[in-house]
Amino acid sequence: MKVQEIRELIKLIDESSIDEFKYESNGTKVKLKKRTVEAAAPVKEQVVVSEPVIQPQRMETSTAQTNDKPQVEQAAPVAEVKEQAPNYDQEVTSPMVGTFYRAPSPDSDPYVQVGDKVKNDSVVCIVEAMKLFNEIEAEVNGEIVEVLVEDGELVEYGQPLFRVKSK
Structure with a gap:
């Protein structure tokens, strides 16, 4: 699955009333969940197994911030990418x-x-x-x-x- 396809999925899930989405194909697993946190934007979780994916990470923003752009912090990423080291060569x-x-x-x-x-x-x-x-x-x-x-x-x-x- 390509990064652009994952981004489109995130956007579609965000705009829909679906709270959870799971997809598995050829050893690749994607799981998206929406949850709301008080005074915060919805958070999405993503897990990709067997296929390394590099994508921008979206972070929660508090309502006290005056900047319209979400701030990205390296310390607490919401999107997780799990990469398994291959056991074959x-x-x-x-x-x-x-x-x-x-x-x-x-x-x-x-x-x-x-x-x-x-x-x-x-x-x-x-x-x-x-x-x-x-x-x-x-x-x-x-x-x-x-x-x-x-x-x-x-x-x-x-x-x-x-x-x-x-x-």
């Missing part, structure tokens, strides 16, 4: 469009699971394209920390399939 991506399979057959164990160590020539999955089953190799050395695709799901060229923490 490589991604195994799909080299083609096709159907993703974690195992060589439906009754077999998956090639790899979270926590498994892989080498650059380790087979991690199969992508079926035009009735051809293509074994996909990790092409990196490390540990699988996340599987991003469900078994049987269609994948696109360049789509991340696994996240790997290099050794």
Whole structure:
């Protein structure tokens, strides 16, 4: 989600009678709440996870101030941005469009699971394209920390399939 989209959401929520709004898509979570404080303007809270967003922070202003412009103070920000440090440094991506399979057959164990160590020539999955089953190799050395695709799901060229923490 882009900063401009978040600003538009804040403005729409501010102008509406909605008190709380939650949105989640592709690992990004946005939560906006309105609350009123005596002698203060409405306050909005925002939490963004997995996607760093830098935006101006809006602060509360007291009614005793004569300046029409809201004052921004670094000490007490109302908008919070939580940024998680990634626990991976490589991604195994799909080299083609096709159907993703974690195992060589439906009754077999998956090639790899979270926590498994892989080498650059380790087979991690199969992508079926035009009735051809293509074994996909990790092409990196490390540990699988996340599987991003469900078994049987269609994948696109360049789509991340696994996240790997290099050794």
